[in-house]
Amino acid sequence: MSERKMVATRDAYGKALAEIGKENYNVVVLDADLKVSTKTVGFAKAFPDRFFDMGVAEQDMVGTAAGLAAAGKIVFASTFAVFGSGRAWDQVRVSVAYTRLNVKLAVTHAGITTGEDGASHQANEDIAIMRAIPNMTVVVPSDGVETEKVIREAVKFYGPMYIRLSRPKTPVIHDDPNYHFRIGKGEVMRAGTDATIIACGLMVALALDAAELLAKEGTKVRVVNLATIKPLDAELIVNCAKETGAVVTAEEHSILGGLGGAVAEVLGENAPVPMARVGLKDTFGESGTPEELLVKYGLTAEEIARAVRSVIKRKH
Numbered sequence: 001m002s003e004r005k006m007v008a009t010r011d012a013y014g015k016a017l018a019e020i021g022k023e024n025y026n027v028v029v030l031d032a033d034l035k036v037s038t039k040t041v042g043f044a045k046a047f048p049d050r051f052f053d054m055g056v057a058e059q060d061m062v063g064t065a066a067g068l069a070a071a072g073k074i075v076f077a078s079t080f081a082v083f084g085s086g087r088a089w090d091q092v093r094v095s096v097a098y099t100r101l102n103v104k105l106a107v108t109h110a111g112i113t114t115g116e117d118g119a120s121h122q123a124n125e126d127i128a129i130m131r132a133i134p135n136m137t138v139v140v141p142s143d144g145v146e147t148e149k150v151i152r153e154a155v156k157f158y159g160p161m162y163i164r165l166s167r168p169k170t171p172v173i174h175d176d177p178n179y180h181f182r183i184g185k186g187e188v189m190r191a192g193t194d195a196t197i198i199a200c201g202l203m204v205a206l207a208l209d210a211a212e213l214l215a216k217e218g219t220k221v222r223v224v225n226l227a228t229i230k231p232l233d234a235e236l237i238v239n240c241a242k243e244t245g246a247v248v249t250a251e252e253h254s255i256l257g258g259l260g261g262a263v264a265e266v267l268g269e270n271a272p273v274p275m276a277r278v279g280l281k282d283t284f285g286e287s288g289t290p291e292e293l294l295v296k297y298g299l300t301a302e303e304i305a306r307a308v309r310s311v312i313k314r315k316h
Contacts (some may be wrong), residue, residue, distance in 0.1 A: 004171035004205070007144030010108040013165055014039025016151040017076060021047045024074065024155060030065050032058045032079040038108045040078050058083045062091035062103070069101040074155055077103060081110035081123035081164060085130055097135045097160045104154045106163040110140075111252035112280070112297060113168050113202065113290035122285040128257025130162040131230040137183060138230040140164040140251075140259075142204035145174035146227060149181035157183055164201065166252070168290045171205040173225075186233040192222035195308050195315075196240040199250040200226050200259050203278075207250050209301035214308055221308055229259055234266045241271040246311035248276045250304050252294075255279040274314035276307040 020027055021043050028050045035041040035053060044051040054061040058079050065077040077084075084092070084107040096103045107126070114122045131138045137159060141147040147165065154161050173189070189204065190211050199207040204225045211221040222244055226233065241247055247267065249260040260277030267275060280297055294300060 004173065006169035007172050008167065008169045009141050009144055009147040009165040010039045010167060012144035012147035013106055013108070013151060013163075014042050016148040018042040018046055020151065020155055021050065025050075026072070027074045027076065027155060028052070028068055030054055030061050030075065030077040032056060032061045032083065034079055037080070038078040040076075058088040059091050062088040062105070063095055065103045066091070066095035066099065066101050069096075069103050070099075073102075075103045076106050078106050078108065080114075080121060081107040081126045082121055085123055085126035085162070089129065093133050097133045100135050100159055102158050104161045104163060106151070106165065108165045109167045110164045111166060111201070112285040112293040112299070113166055113252060115167065115290045115293065116287050118287040119284040124254050124280050124285060125257070126164065127229055127251070127253050127259065128261065131262065132257070135160055136230065137161045137228070138164070139183065139228050140200040141227055142201060142225050143170060143172045143174055145172055145179060146181055149179065150227070153181055153183055166202055170202040173205050173208060181227065184228050184231040184233060186236040187225040187227070188222065189225050190221070190223040192220040193244055194220045195246040195248065195312050196222040196224060196244045197248045197250060197304060197308065198224045198226050198237065198240070198259070198263055200229060201252050203250040203252055203299065206299070206301045207304055210304035210308065213301060213305045219308070219312070226259065229262055232262050232266060234270070237263055237266045238271045241267055241273045246274045246308075246315045248278060248304060248307045248311055250278040250299070252299055253279055254282060256282055274311040276311050278304050278307050
């Protein structure tokens, strides 16, 4: 991981937003007094007439976003994930999702890598919350390159979208400038026949590291980047299960209702195979550095590799 370029997905979001602002005058951006942290500050400086700081009022921000979308604007609304999925939940559900309005809720500081801000600011339930809302598309980019692609696709896509971004710098795993992100489609990043690791967000880089560890033992593991949690690429998930016979999911989120839960639902109905979920085990986080917290809560390449070994044993 140390040899990879490191970019925070929130930084990539801010960069993409500022570039898109030059190209599409129908794009407007809202923030809830966090523009420096969410990186919407670049758009705010470049296009002050299309940026609205709503103050510490996330519910008002989402309601205003809905109104602007109803007037034909492409709206990006940003705050921390814990506030976007929690404090403004009713407005997201009723004002945005129920009415199918063109609002992109691009939230930052998701998961335990929010770090020292502690449990109150670490959203580890937001994927579960958002994917349960009808009409909501949920995307978790794996790195800075994919984030920029996601934001561009979000502009072209009509409808409510929840885009989950992280605070710290994370490895860039896409080195192909021609990489094309497609909503609802997973990406096979490494071939393998013994088991499949399905991951999202910063856990994709760790899944690739786990596959390297296992390769040294002679185990060939497929790695899938499932950036779109909803709609899920069920066809890819089922094919991976049938072809490799075992699945491990990895996410910086609770194992309840997130990526692991979504994949388990697909496998349970279509292709039951030995499965394990790597993520937070129904617990709150705590204050600490991102690195310390990832280790404490078992979100490491070593833990993913251990889970793979266990499902392969169950397969046999």
